[in-house]
Every structure is written in C-alpha cells, then in structure tokens.
Amino acid sequence: MWNWIQRFSSPKHFYGMSAMIIPWFAISALLIGVYGLYLGLFVAPTDYQQGESYRIIFVHVPAAWMSLFIYMVMATSAAIGLIWQIRLADMVAAASAPIGASFAFLALVTGSLWGKPMWGAYWVWDARLTSELILLFLYFGYMALQSAIDDQRSADKASGLLAIVGVVNIPIIHYSVEWWNTLHQGATVAKLDKPSMHIDMLIPLLLMAVAFKLFYGAVVLVRTRNEALYRDRNRRWVRELIEKL
Amino acid sequence: MLNAFYHLLIRDLRLALRNRHELANPLIFFVLVVSLFPLAVTPTAEALQSMAPGVIWVSALLAVLLSLDRLFKQDYDDGSLDQLMLSPNPLMILVFAKVIAHWLLTGLPLVIVAPLLGMFMSLPADAVSVLVYSLLLGTPVLSLIGAIGVSLTVAVNRGGVLLSLIVLPLYIPVLIFGANAVDVAADGLSVKGQLTFLAAMLALAASLAPLATAVALRITASR
Amino acid sequence: MLEIQSLECVRDDRLLFSDLSFTLAESEVLQIEGANGCGKTSLLRIICGLRLAEAGKVKWCGESIWANREDFYANMVYIGHLPCIKGDLTVLENVRALLDTRSLSVTDHVIETALTKVGLESYDDVPGKALSSGQRRRILLAFVELAKAKLWVLDEPLTALDVQGVQLMESMILEHKQAGGSVIFTTHHGMQLDCEMRTIELGSFTHAGQRD
Numbered sequence: 001m002w003n004w005i006q007r008f009s010s011p012k013h014f015y016g017m018s019a020m021i022i023p024w025f026a027i028s029a030l031l032i033g034v035y036g037l038y039l040g041l042f043v044a045p046t047d048y049q050q051g052e053s054y055r056i057i058f059v060h061v062p063a064a065w066m067s068l069f070i071y072m073v074m075a076t077s078a079a080i081g082l083i084w085q086i087r088l089a090d091m092v093a094a095a096s097a098p099i100g101a102s103f104a105f106l107a108l109v110t111g112s113l114w115g116k117p118m119w120g121a122y123w124v125w126d127a128r129l130t131s132e133l134i135l136l137f138l139y140f141g142y143m144a145l146q147s148a149i150d151d152q153r154s155a156d157k158a159s160g161l162l163a164i165v166g167v168v169n170i171p172i173i174h175y176s177v178e179w180w181n182t183l184h185q186g187a188t189v190a191k192l193d194k195p196s197m198h199i200d201m202l203i204p205l206l207l208m209a210v211a212f213k214l215f216y217g218a219v220v221l222v223r224t225r226n227e228a229l230y231r232d233r234n235r236r237w238v239r240e241l242i243e244k245l
Numbered sequence: 246m247l248n249a250f251y252h253l254l255i256r257d258l259r260l261a262l263r264n265r266h267e268l269a270n271p272l273i274f275f276v277l278v279v280s281l282f283p284l285a286v287t288p289t290a291e292a293l294q295s296m297a298p299g300v301i302w303v304s305a306l307l308a309v310l311l312s313l314d315r316l317f318k319q320d321y322d323d324g325s326l327d328q329l330m331l332s333p334n335p336l337m338i339l340v341f342a343k344v345i346a347h348w349l350l351t352g353l354p355l356v357i358v359a360p361l362l363g364m365f366m367s368l369p370a371d372a373v374s375v376l377v378y379s380l381l382l383g384t385p386v387l388s389l390i391g392a393i394g395v396s397l398t399v400a401v402n403r404g405g406v407l408l409s410l411i412v413l414p415l416y417i418p419v420l421i422f423g424a425n426a427v428d429v430a431a432d433g434l435s436v437k438g439q440l441t442f443l444a445a446m447l448a449l450a451a452s453l454a455p456l457a458t459a460v461a462l463r464i465t466a467s468r
Numbered sequence: 469m470l471e472i473q474s475l476e477c478v479r480d481d482r483l484l485f486s487d488l489s490f491t492l493a494e495s496e497v498l499q500i501e502g503a504n505g506c507g508k509t510s511l512l513r514i515i516c517g518l519r520l521a522e523a524g525k526v527k528w529c530g531e532s533i534w535a536n537r538e539d540f541y542a543n544m545v546y547i548g549h550l551p552c553i554k555g556d557l558t559v560l561e562n563v564r565a566l567l568d569t570r571s572l573s574v575t576d577h578v579i580e581t582a583l584t585k586v587g588l589e590s591y592d593d594v595p596g597k598a599l600s601s602g603q604r605r606r607i608l609l610a611f612v613e614l615a616k617a618k619l620w621v622l623d624e625p626l627t628a629l630d631v632q633g634v635q636l637m638e639s640m641i642l643e644h645k646q647a648g649g650s651v652i653f654t655t656h657h658g659m660q661l662d663c664e665m666r667t668i669e670l671g672s673f674t675h676a677g678q679r680d
Contacts, residue, residue, distance in 0.1 A: 141407075145407065145411060149401060150480070153520070154465055158464050161460060161461050162397055165415070169418075177421070180421045248571055248573065249568055249570075249571045252569075253569065323552060332541060339569065467513065467518055467519040
C-alpha cells in the first residue's frame with residue numbers, strides 16, 4: 001500500500017496522468033459555468049429587495065467559498081507533505097496558493113462592487129468582507145514565506161507549517177470578526193442567507209460553486225505540472241521529456 | 246528538564262539586563278506612537294477617549310512586533326540555537342522559556358506603562374484598569390504567536406517585513422477583543438466576556454505555540 | 469554505536485554525496501576529508517539531526533536518531549563553525565549555560581578546573597566579548613570536556629586555535645578515545661593524532677550521474 005502511494009505520487013507519474021484529466025475538468029467547468037451564469041443572470045427571479053444588482057452573488061459567494069476551500073486544500077496538502085514527505089503534496093500546496101488568493105481577491109472585488117448599490121459605498125467593514133481580507137493576507141504571508149526561503153524543501157515545510165497555523169486560526173479570526181461586526185451593526189444589512197433563498201436562486205449558485213471547483217481542479221493540475229517540471233528540472237525524467245521535444 | 250527551562254530563562258534575562266539600554270526601545274516606541282495621535286487630531290477628551298483603546302492596543306501590537314527579532318536572532322547568529330536544538334530536553338520547553346523571558350522584557354513593561362498612556366488619551370479610571378488587564382492577558386499571546394513567526398523567518402535576511410505580514414493577521418483576534426474590552430469599560434459595561442476570550446486565547450497559545458515554534462525552528466534553522 | 473546508512477545529501481539542487489555508509493564504534497576516531505563545498509559540514513549536521521538527509525538513515529545504538537532523540541543528544545556533543553559564546557556573559561557563565569541546556573549541573577570548581585586545562589585559567593570572570601576568537605574556541609573545548617558525551621562531532625575544531633590550542637585539541641581527542649569515546653571530525657589542517665584513525669574521503673561519494 002505504501003509503495004503504491006509512493007509510486008502514484010511521484011511527480012513523473014503525476015505528470016503523465018494529469019495530462020489526461022485536465023481536459024475533462026476544464027470542459028465540464030466551462031459548460032457548467034456557462035449554464036450556471038445563464039441561469040443566474042437571466043433566469044433567476046429579481047430579488048424583491050435589491051433588484052438586479054444582487055446577481056453578483058453568483059460570482060461573489062462561490063468565489064468566497066473557493067478561497068476558503070482552497071486554503072483548506074493547501075493546508076492539508078502541506079500537512080501531508082510535511083508529515084509523510086510526499087513532494088507532490090508540497091507542489092500541490094504551492095500551486096494552489098495563488099489560485100486561492102485570486103479567488104479571495106475576486107470575492108473582495110465583487111463584494112465591493114455589490115456594496116455600492118447595496119450600502120452606498122464601495123467598502124464597508126462588514127464581517128464577511130473583513131474575514132475575506134484577512135484570508136487574503138494569510139495567503140500573501142504563505143506565498144511571501146515560500147519565496148523568501150531559498151532551499152525549496154525548507155520553504156515548503158515552513159510555509160506548510162504556516163498554513164497549518166493559519167487553518168487553526170481561521171475559525172478564531174472568523175468568529176472574532178463576526179463578533180466585532182455585530183457590535184457595530186448598522187441599521188439593516190440585507191444578507192442573503194442560504195435557508196431563506198429561493199430555489200431558483202440557489203440552483204445557479206450551486207452550479208457556479210461546482211463550476212469553480214472544477215475550474216480550480218483544472219488550474220491546480222496545470223500549475224502543479226509546472227511546479228513538478230521546475231523543481232525536477234535536473235532530474236532524468238524531465239530531461240528525457242525535453243529531449244523528446 | 247525544569248532546571249534547563251529555568252536556567253535558560255535566567256540566562257536570557259541576564260543577557261538582556263546587561264544590555265539595559267536596548268530594553269527601553271520597545272517601551273519608548275510604545276509611548277512615542279501613542280503620543281503621536283493627539284498631535285495628529287484635535288485633542289479633545291471625547292475624541293481621544295473614543296480612539297484610545299484602538300490606538301493604545303495597535304501601538305502595543307507594533308511595539309511587540311518590533312521587539313520579536315531579539316527572540317532568536319542572536320542565538321541563530323552565534324550558533325547557540327544549534328546547541329538548544331541539540332539539547333536532550335524537549336525544544337518546546339526551551340522555546341517556552343525564551344518566550345517567557347521575552348514577554349517579561351518587552352510585554353510586561355508595556356503593561357506597566359499603559360496607565361500613563363491611558364491618562365494621555367483621557368481614558369476614565371475603570372477603562373484604565375481594564376486596559377491593564379487586557380494587555381496583561383494579551384501581550385503574552387502576542388509574544389507566543391510572534392515566536393512562531395520569528396522561528397519561520399529566522400533564516401531569512403531582513404525578514405522584518407515578512408514577519409509582520411505573517412504575524413499581524415494572526416494578531417487580529419487578540420486586537421479585537423482587547424481593544425473592545427477597553428472600549429466597553431469606558432462605557433461602564435461588563436468586560437467579562439472579552440477578558441475570558443483573551444484568557445482562552447492565552448491558554449491555547451501557551452499550549453500550542455511553543456510546539457509550533459519548535460517544529461518551525463527545526464525546519465528553518467537547519468542551514 | 470553510530471551507524472550511517474546510504475546517506476544522500478542535496479544542497480541548492482546539487483547532489484553533494486550519495487550512498488554514504490559507515491559505522492562508528494566505541495573508541496574510534498573518524499576523520500572526514502574533502503575539498504571545500506563537498507558537504508563535510510552538511511554531513512556532520514545530518515549526523516546531529518540538525519539537517520535532514522535527502523535519503524538514508526542515521527542510527528544510534530541500533531535505533532533511528534529520531535526515535536531515540538533524547539538518548540542520542542544526551543550522549544553526543546557537537547561543535548560547529550560558530551562560536552556559541554555570548555559576549556555579555558562571563559566565561560564561567562558561558563560554560564555553565566552550555567551545560568545547563570544539557571541538564572548537567574556542576575560546581576564552579578569543576579568548571580574552573582576545565583578552564584585551567586584549556587588554558588583559560590584566570591579568565592573566569594572575563595566577559596566573552598573581551599576574548600579573542602581563539603580564546604572563545606577554548607571555552608568550547610572546556611564545554612566539550614565537561615559535556616559527558618560519548619560521541620564528539622567536531623566540525624573544523626582547529627579553527628582559530630593557535631599551536632598550543634591545536635595540541636590541546638589533539639590530546640583531548642586522544643584522551644577521549646582512550647576513555648572509550650568516539651570522535652568524528654572534519655578538518656582542513658592535518659591533525660597529527662598518535663592513534664589509529666579512519667578517514668573517509670567525501671569526494672569519492674559523489675555520483676556523476678543524473679538523479680532519477
């Protein structure tokens with residue numbers, strides 16, 4: 001069993017396998033994403049409170065979910081790399097970080113754009129946006145530490161540890177910010193909580209969430225392939241690949 | 246094991262006290278930064294009081310951040326860190342000793358000076374006592390969490406800004422509850438919840454941070 | 469006592485050495501030779517557990533040093549390139565601090581005897597910063613003398629030592645060997661040791677081939 005894992009997780013083997021998987025992820029992400037957007041932007045009913053501007057949630061909410069999901073994946077891969085010394089796991093973690101940061105940034109931008117029609121300002125210190133901003137900082141810290149340490153293995157392990165520390169802190173930060181926000185609540189904040197959402201709004205939202213996950217799957221595989229090529233650039237399998245070209 | 250812990254703590258304190266002039270730096274920074282705010286605004290009592298909790302807490306945070314470097318840098322540079330890592334005693338315990346020494350030298354002075362700054366910022370007496378309690382509970386957490394950051398960046402050249410980037414997001418819960426405790430105390434409300442949360446954070450940090458720091462040191466200090 | 473199995477070391481993407489194996493029993497002295505940059509320091513740090521090898525195992529008394537860390541560290545002392553001496557502590561305090569991390573407590577008198585042996589007789593109360601680098605290295609020698617370690621791992625122990633210092637180091641190693649201890653060291657200068665000594669040439673363990 002252990003041998004099977006070691007063989008399966010060798011970068012060389014991964015490189016070959018991922019080439020076959022990526023098109024599946026990419027195409028299904030595209031199809032589901034387009035359908036979800038269509039439903040969300042054209043078919044879903046107009047919100048009685050916010051009119052048409054609420055439709056940005058079909059990008060904003062899945063992006064926020066993804067930023068958190070990817071952080072979990074990143075921390076888990078880093079933990080696997082740290083504990084069992086599986087290099088592929090380190091590569092996946094390093095590859096995921098910029099994607100997660102981008103989703104966090106997307107969530108912030110879309111949240112800000114949504115804020116203008118909803119609250120009248122481009123930025124308000126609402127609990128979710130603030131948590132998202134802090135998550136973006138956690139991503140930046142991870143990426144900065146990775147690039148600051150020269151030795152690749154130490155860099156992976158150190159940033160992996162940081163990711164794990166971050167994961168422990170995320171619930172604490174989230175709770176603290178929520179709490180802080182309730183103290184400073186304005187008059188009414190219209191929150192689109194899932195239970196009270198109309199089914200015609202929920203479906204496009206979930207479709208977009210699935211599409212984003214598939215998109216992440218495709219992109220992380222591509223980026224991990226690049227990581228594998230770069231990190232193993234002095235190894236035989238990469239040199240053989242280059243010679244074949 | 247306890248002997249090694251105790252002796253390391255004494256050693257660090259002794260080293261710092263023989264360089265007494267360096268100790269004052271975070272303290273002076275703290276007082277200086279807080280003093281800047283009244284100069285930057287119209288220093289009416291209401292204006293100062295409303296911003297006091299945040300200003301004092303953020304300045305304390307920054308003062309601790311600036312002083313974190315002393316935790317491992319010298320030991321890393323002169324090779325003592327290697328000897329600590331080669332001790333038969335658990336590295337976690339030795340790290341804990343160093344962090345306690347660090348707090349006694351940098352955090353505790355901030356707590357002691359805080360009432361003075363409360364006065365600068367027109368805080369009422371009740372709020373000042375809560376300020377002291379909140380800093381008393383919060384600054385050790387800052388030292389503990391900061392130790393994780395320092396151990397991750399100890400081998401990075403000029404890792405100061407990187408350290409801030411890593412550590413400040415993790416400081417945010419402490420900041421929120423610490424500043425809020427002082428804020429509501431100024432209005433005469435109960436602060437039990439906030440202080441309890443700070444105590445819980447201290448317990449969590451004290452149990453997990455030394456372990457994380459020890460692991461980080463073994464990763465980064467391998468040269 | 470110490471067993472090295474198929475050790476492989478990579479630094480900055482360069483393979484320094486691979487498939488290095490040897491054992492070190494009691495009363496053995498082993499010298500690691502090699503050109504600059506061939507991995508001597510890395511090897512010693514791997515043996516100490518301060519650095520991870522790319523592949524291979526380090527075993528102490530039959531068990532991996534990770535499984536056996538407390539026992540291994542209690543029986544081993546390492547001196548590297550850096551002086552480990554705090555400028556603001558006196559010589560006596562420095563030795564005591566180094567021994568304290570190993571949970572060894574000795575009387576001042578014992579430390580003073582060791583300091584006399586290494587030629588720092590009246591330097592008890594002198595702060596570290598007032599000493600030359602050669603004198604600081606001698607403090608480390610006093611530490612090694614008192615450390616009660618079976619295995620001495622010494623990286624360039626002759627650094628900064630003058631002629632008497634070199635002779636002192638050599639005699640300390642001899643004494644340690646005769647008492648049943650073992651020493652593994654690297655050095656650029658040749659050490660004239662009046663005893664049986666093995667040598668490993670690190671350069672011969674570099675494989676010219678590509679890594680898979």
